[in-house]
Amino acid sequence: MNIYSEGVEILRKGKKEQVVVNNWFYVQEQKMEIIQNLTKDKNFIVNSPLGQARILKELAEVIKLELPAGSVFAGTQDVAFSPSYALINPAFKVESFGGYCDPCAIYDDVVIEGDITVERVEKVRKFYRDDEYASQLFTHYDNYEKAISEVVFFMEPVTGHTIPDVRPFLSNGVLAMQAKCSDSDFGKAMKTALDAVLILGERYCKLAITEAEKATDKNEKIRLTQMAERLERVPAQGAKNLAEAIQMFILLWEVMVLEQAPNPYAFSVGNMDRIFAPYMAGTTFEDAVAYFRHLLAFFIVGSRGWAISQNIMVGGSDEHGNDLSSDATYAVLEAFFISNDPQPALSAKIHKNTPDKFYQELGRFFATPGHSTPSLFNDDSMFEMLRKQGIAESDLAFYSIAGCQEPLIMGKSSLNTTNTWLNLGKILELTLNNGYSLISGKKLAPDFMELGYNSQADVWNNLEEAFWKMLDFFLPQMAAAGNGCTAILGNNKMVPMTSIMHDGLKFDRDMRDPENPGITYNGSGCLIHGLSVVADSFYAVQKALPIFGYEKISAALKADYQGFEEIQEFLQNQDKYGNNIDEVDVIAVRVAEKTAKKVAALKNNAGNNYCADFSTPSTHLLYGYWVGATPDGRNSRKMLGYGIDPRPESCSAPLQSRIISARKLPFYLMNGGYASHIGIPCQGNSLGNAGEWMRDRVIKPLFAITDNSEVPYYVYFNLDSTEYLRKILTNPKLYVPSGVYIMRIHGTFVNFLDLSSAIQEDIIQRLEASAI
């Protein structure tokens, strides 16, 4: 083992022992003091690009720096993240989810210990609660209380789900990039923000020298000395080799998350292999793997490495179909394979010319029980979808994934990916119940007259049409709610640092500017929930109405089927979407198509379109909790379907039939992304050559471009036996001595043992419903 590999093991061990994650709080407290000090000058404007950049620069001067044992590179994300960032954490409870309405709820995460007192925490909380941003946000959420209380829709202030382009920095260095900034206020703000990177570099350099002098371990001394030598050059100058490039990347990243702390949005890396490929010369494969493992460890926050949706991609093709994998691709894959940590997430790009070697490498991940498995993106299909969105040919190959599965162009997109959340299940419920909620009994929506019908019977007889009318009622509200969040964020929290890593130099404007964003590709996201429940319900109502009549079915829904078991069974037994039954699949296609088009017709503050994203990052559980019984036979408060997938209990067809069913959907209208999962209910090591098996039996059948039809561009897998997962839960210490058993849940890796029971059960149920 070389000294870098030795170092990463020491570093990872230290991270695993880091149970308390309070660093972000100290940083927020320091930031508060900086703001209080700066605002003594009445000319200082906090909520301005220059103001934000100045605060960032001063923070870089004062935040406490550490170089944990084993480090090869200096830098951390601990300054920015708290455990509650990750929705998928052990404290997650379907019943108590409150959304992201309260930007100060994060202070509940502080562990009161040592010098941190309750009073100290409350003082900081109060400071931020009283600022313009939080005040405006609270008022805004209050205005939409009626719709969001039972999540007909939801909204949040985001623009940070992006993929910065670090490449110009790596090749030129920060000084050269500063020289490119204009003399405008925003140019000065970007330049000032970059000072923060230089300051951190200098401070880390001094610290590394000091620590190297003190180090008694020979290897530790070498690592620290080399670190200091690198920091003499980077980030100020361009990187000359892989180690310098990674060091620069980490410092840029730290300042970028610091700028948006606490709990920044999901910055993702993009094609890590392509970013670093130009710097591979002169570095052995073994060293490269060790360096990449250090870089992966940088993304881990806290002992369990909560999934914070930072996505790393490898592989893929250019716009002509030429494969772009390289030695760096395989070094990154090797690093992931050895480390097997729950964070960051790995995604692989597949295309028609993907080499067998790439599949073989992926096969190792699939074949190892409890190992992370990459989610897959289909370049051949993705490029077509992006072309239809007007993405330039030269940008296609640089699509990257922000967070879980939302495609953006590296350095050129700000799509506010999770700006709004739409609950089709709730809209169906309100349509069927004359505008009243089955959960609370409150009237939340128009009644039949307001929808233009003569009776509720008319609504049932024209259910699909009435549903679209109800959706049309809510969509403008949702867009206004989302746009309000975007404006509040953009007008209060400018991001000159993040902007310069996007199109800041090109537009000389903040990428968060609500009405005139300084970015090539702008839009707003809408995550659409409940596709399968709505489609299956439409079909079931068609079949049930002639037999039972609407009053009886309606009574059954109101009673959550108690006393109406025959009707529930009838509804459950009707054909369901996802089993390659055309009659019902075609309804799902129609629901997806019409919803996507309606969402895409909405405009954000900048006049750009909303993007239809059929993703439900565990929110199919949360949003299902607020939806009463539905005519597909689903009971009240039960989960909706995950992403575009059928509900687990609705799907009995073999894998191949499910693939055919899925391929019918209008993927090119899902321009914001979509979520889909395939469960392989056996351990990957029983598949023989797992890479080949996955390629021939799953990946190619799902992804192949066959005709003019729209083809899936995303999928993730879980391969495991449900019996084994249940065994693990009964005695984790016996079956998983390491304490880490990685599974996938939506776009991220998770430690299965750390999940709440609701999500563990979701994973198992979806595997149980799978068939090969």
Next chain:
Amino acid sequence: MRIFSSGWSDNKDGPGLRYIIYCKGCNLNCCYCGNPESINYDIEVLRYKERDSKVDLAKCCQHNSDCKNCRTFECVNVYRHRQMELVGEDLPIGTIIEKIQSMRHMIDGVSIGGGEPTLQINEVLELIKELKNLGIHTAIESNASTANYQKVLGVVDYLISDLKAGTDEGYKKITGQSNAAVKTNLRAAAKLQKDFLIRIPLITDYNTSEIELMAMREFLLELKSLHGGELSVQTLRLHHAGLVKYQALDRDYLLQNAVPPSVEFQKNFEDLLRKDGFDILSF
């Protein structure tokens, strides 16, 4: 074409991942049959009484549960009653082809099984022709006992044929019929069919005696000789997966208590054949 089921087969009914169509109707009535619903050509309803249902079957049926005389099958077609399953569907060849084309990119071929596919020889030949026109690999699984059997020789790409017993007595015990036609057909296939697999079901007390095994071995050697000195053979052990379907059809399953041959027994027989130069396929 009347089928009773369709599905997917991964290297079990021909090479690679295949879409398989099961024809309804069989001229034999083998005691071990795992798909008893395949035997009768008529469309039938199976009732799985063990399946929990809260729906009163009488409410979904205008025929007082007289399934044998029912032709509307409302219990299935309208109510989708959990206990009831309709077996048998008439599909035009064009419809089958259309379906196959939607999955063409994901399959290595199409297999036609049953029941006995050669009983619907016109439809089978038409289907094979259409599939070959599309460049799709074809396979047939047959009991090799019908007069039509030889019509598929050299036409289908891959032919899987049963050898259920070595002696005429053994064959009669299993099927109720003589094996004379089977032997004639298999000899013809050995001469004319390039990709050809003999499938031997190992049925305890029916074809597992030394006499039966040796008789099958002797006949296989003859076939091998006719097939240019090489022949692929597959053995399958008796299983009782069809039991629930016998119960759902309200039919007796005579082998319910038969103990399947051991894995070791199967291996020993395969080793013997292997020594004789047969290519033994294991799934």
